Amino acid sequence: MSDIDLRRIVEKSVAGGQTLMTTLEEVRKRIVLKRYSITKIQQAPASPNEALQRLNEWIETTTAGSAVENLAARFVAPGYRQPTSGVPTEIIAAAIAGPLRELIGGAISKSYGSAKGISAADRARELAKAEGELLEFECAEEAIIRHAEQCGIDVLRRIDADPRAVLCSGEFLK
Incomplete structure (x- = not known):
């Protein structure tokens, strides 16, 4: 070679x-x-429909709790126990579920802008x-x-x- x-x-x-x-x-x-x-x-991000569904599930779960019934039971019970100074979020959510849904739902919709969720x-x-x-x-x-x-x-x-x-x-x- x-x-x-x-x-x-x-x-x-x-x-x-x-x-x-x-x-x-x-x-x-x-x-x-x-x-x-x-x-x-x-x-x-999750799709807008899923985000709104999550919001609705949270509101339903939060407002379906027994916090309202427990608070009412304090007033009905023979031995009155004054509620704590902090109001549970479940009670607030139950009281304003509709406006809360609109407020957070609007913020969710705005947050997407031009982005699409999946x-x-x-x-x-x-x-x-x-x-x-x-x-x-x-x-x-x-x-x-x-x-x-x-x-x-x-x-x-x-x-x-x-x-x-x-x-x-x-x-x-x-």
């Missing part, structure tokens, strides 16, 4: 190693972006899809790392690499 042939082999090896590392960095970039998109989905079902569906894609990227990264190791190239794994990808069978990665 001549010096020219050896140079070509070395150049091809270097180019192959660079391609491998470039591909690895591209996959890692996609992992970062996918994690960011998962965070955005997780932090997206329903719990849509959030779960989008998270499942994004997390599945993330796992695919993690497995692709692990496949590249294992291939590099077989070629004698040491590649450090990310400290936050998904253990499911790192520990999976080599057959699964092919």
Whole structure:
């Protein structure tokens, strides 16, 4: 083999190693972006309908309590016990449930502005899809790392690499 042939082999090896590392960095970039998109989905506000439903459930739960009955029982009981100075929020909520619903409901509606909320079902569906894609990227990264190791190239794994990808069978990665 001549010096020219050896140079070509070395150049091809270097180019192959660079391609491998470039591909690895591209996959890692996609992992970062996918994690960011998962965070955005997780932090997206609930849909306006769900927010208002939560408000209604809270008001119903708060006003349905026995606080009003317990307070009334203090006055009816033969041994009068003066109510504490602090009025329980349940009693206030029961007294002004309608205006409270309008006040907080209006604030909820205003808080959305141009933003759109996401329903719990849509959030779960989008998270499942994004997390599945993330796992695919993690497995692709692990496949590249294992291939590099077989070629004698040491590649450090990310400290936050998904253990499911790192520990999976080599057959699964092919």
